[in-house]
Amino acid sequence: MSQKPILPDDSPIEPVNLRDALEERYLAYALSTIMGRALPDVRDGLKPVHRRILYAMRELKLDPDSGYKKCAKIVGEVMGNYHPHGDQAIYDALVRLAQDFAVRYPMVDGQGNFGNIDGDNAAAMRYTESRLTETATLLLDGIDDDTVDFRPTYDGTNNEPVVLPAAFPNLLANGSSGIAVGMATNIPPHNAEELCNALLHLIKHPNATIEKLVEYIPGPDFPTGGVIVEPREQILEAYRTGRGGFRLRAKWEREDLGRGGYQIVITEVPYQVQKSKLVERIAELMSERKLPLLGDVRDESAEEIRLVLEPKTRTVDHILLMESLFKLTELEIRFGLNMNVLSGGQIPNVLSLRDVLWQWLEHRIEVLVRRSNHRLQKIEHRLEVLAGYLIAFLNIDEVIRIVRFEDQPKAKLIETFELTDVQAEAILNLRLRALSKLEEIQIRAEHDKLSAERDSLKALLASEDLQWTKVAEEIKETRERYSKKTDLGRRRSSFAETPTIEVDLDQAFVEKEPVTVILSEKGWVRTLKGHVDDLSKLDFKQGDKLKRAFHAHTTDKILMFATNGKFFTLEASQLPGGRGHGEPVRLMVDFEDNHDIVTAFVYQPGRRLLVASTAGYGFIVPEDEVVAATRKGKQVLNVSEPDEAKLVVPVEGDRIATVGDNRRLLIFETQEVNEMTRGKGVILQRFRDGGLSDVKAFDAETGLTWVDSANRTFTMSLDDLADWVGARAQAGRTVPPRFPRSNSFGPAFG
Known part of the structure; x- marks a missing residue:
């Protein structure tokens, strides 16, 4: 048997749609959170x-x-x-x-x-x-x-x-953060003197641009200092839209310990980063071998912050060490900007820097007007009382008689002297000791002083210009109190640009030393210590000989181009050294047995390369696009048998010269060759028989240079080469006199 629900007033149950009830209650909760807990008021922050x-x-x-x-x-x-x-x-x-x-x-x-x-x-x-x-x-x-x-x-x-x-611009000076329902706010602190300067400029120029205001407020000023490394363009955009962020780094300096040794001392950590947890995190990364450059970390802080970082070895570059730490730890943070605030205490919205400053100024004008009106009312009341006192002093005997003998002295005073109720009440409350000549003089002086103040307040309330002048004076007083010359007002966060270096932690621990890379015809590779020029005493396996030798450093990447059109990447530090013959390249990378290495050279970021096949097809590719991430290499030039990849040369010039096995030379403009990242390419030179022999890029101003078998250098100007200048894909003409019988311009990479 079901039991009837008991209601307080036994009224009938009214059905309510659950969806409507939830929406209504959740909206009420959301508004309460937004306005009563999470978002600051733009006026007082x-x-x-x-x-x-x-x-x-x-x-x-x-x-x-x-x-x-x-x-x-x-x-x-x-x-x-x-x-x-x-x-x-x-x-x-x-x-x-x-x-x-x-x-x-x-x-x-x-x-x-x-x-x-x-x-x-x-x-x-x-x-x-x-x-x-x-x-x-x-x-x-x-x-x-x-x-x-x-x-x-x-x-x-x-x-x-x-x-x-709020006579102090607290919202921007101290910042704020909070999470509401469906919205959040995050405002960094700023320097008070800089804010005051911007406010004074905004009073003079109400339509001031964000660019001008940022000249006064270059960025946040965090209480824990730190170095702001956010680009100015991003700072401008953040202040313009009210959304963005600021990259903030710890402040550090290098301390030399003598004999080439040094240590890094961190004196300021980013805002809201707990120092103890930061040290724990660094130690944790060291134990996980993710910071190979760092040897030790110590916290020597007392009153001032002092974190000491010791490099693994004295040869570790201190800039590289710090960049690796900034990348992996909270020594660098990004402090978000989301100026979501309550305008007028009611409306949540995201404001720009100018809007925040302007709404604070409007609040100060309202405060000034209300304060002036309040003071004016007080003065009016006091002047009314003083006027009654003066009447009483002028008629003191009659006033005393009325007070002593009349049954209703207040009404009689009002009737006799035409006083107001306030004046009559004040006279009745007068003490006998105030009835002196001296007191009358003081009352007259106070009356004159208050009258002058009343006139000035009325003038202030009647003039908008005077009101802005008064607000500006108050801001100047605040600026003086929080001047950068004071300990509280000094700017703590500084600005800097990030070093333009790439941090490769796998390579960072490699000590930079000169080496000479040796590649043999049969694909064996090794390195010799130092930059060796005399290679006459090099020893190779029977039937093998030198194919390519070049100078490099242990920190370099070595690019190898194979006949199948693939590029392979090896680290110079990982190549075999010593007195042996080295190791086969095939053990280091994966490529087919029926292909071979065309050439090898040191990787240079930003350079452009021209790759070409024996059939005379080729294109230009950015060198950054050919770096392979795996042993399988990176397919760049597409070739189909019996054609093979033949050449890779650096493109540094506005002309390209090609020569075929048939000893025909063609010169055309570099811009006629497409720039791609992968493909077959375009025809560089046409051949009836044979294929492409060599390619060279050069500048028209310096002319075409080649080296013969006797290692002699020849140069011909573009005017002298006019007969060989044409368009890409032509057949060309027979090479000029004294051109090498090898059909080669000489080493492509020096």
């Missing part, structure tokens, strides 16, 4: 919890010149009166406002253990004490002068400010 902490501390009279109070009392005050959430959450927010390594301009002056950059937590709130800083008082300045709106607290027993007056 604070989230509700931080705003409530500062306001509660002000109510407790914890000014910078007062004594400290226990954090437990402050947290209790905040939780009981303004912020009905967990005490630990409130204390964590309070602690962060006091950490000079977490907040660029701390809002709380803490006494006791408030944590450290190693990630250690603060002591319990019953042990720590705190009070407000000068920066916090700037944010709160004028809050009693009706400058901002107040709203009831969660229980309706108190009122709290909707936003703070």
